[in-house]
Amino acid sequence: MLFEVVEHLKDEHLAGMLTEVARVLRPGGTLVVTTPNDEDLALATRFCPDCGAVYHEWQHIRTWSVSSLDRTVQPYGFQLQRYRTLDFTAKGSLRGRLRQLARLLEGRPAPHMVAVFGRK
Numbered sequence: 001m002l003f004e005v006v007e008h009l010k011d012e013h014l015a016g017m018l019t020e021v022a023r024v025l026r027p028g029g030t031l032v033v034t035t036p037n038d039e040d041l042a043l044a045t046r047f048c049p050d051c052g053a054v055y056h057e058w059q060h061i062r063t064w065s066v067s068s069l070d071r072t073v074q075p076y077g078f079q080l081q082r083y084r085t086l087d088f089t090a091k092g093s094l095r096g097r098l099r100q101l102a103r104l105l106e107g108r109p110a111p112h113m114v115a116v117f118g119r120k
Helices: 011-024 066-076 094-106
Strands: 030-036 045-047 054-056 078-086 112-119
Touching: 011 066, 030 066, 066 078, 066 112
Parallel strands: none
Antiparallel strands: 030 112, 045 054, 078 112
């Protein structure tokens, strides 16, 4: 299970991690990945007035869609079985539900994704 990890990894670390996951997960095993869904990285970009650094608020360095994640893990022997987009922040509160409703009415995608892959 990779919960909110892949959006933080540079190419070389992502490749190494997927190689290791493929090595230790038996054929027929399941890989579950959660990540922000089609995140607009610019919305969480911050500027440090002291040093001038520009950075993502949560140190995300890449954005993922279901198709980009699928294309990335396929060469490591994984096949997409199912996925779902959802809002982890809603938590059943009235405020969270209103945010979900506004997002749906505006046609914006759900902010999170859960993808389930099978190991070939």
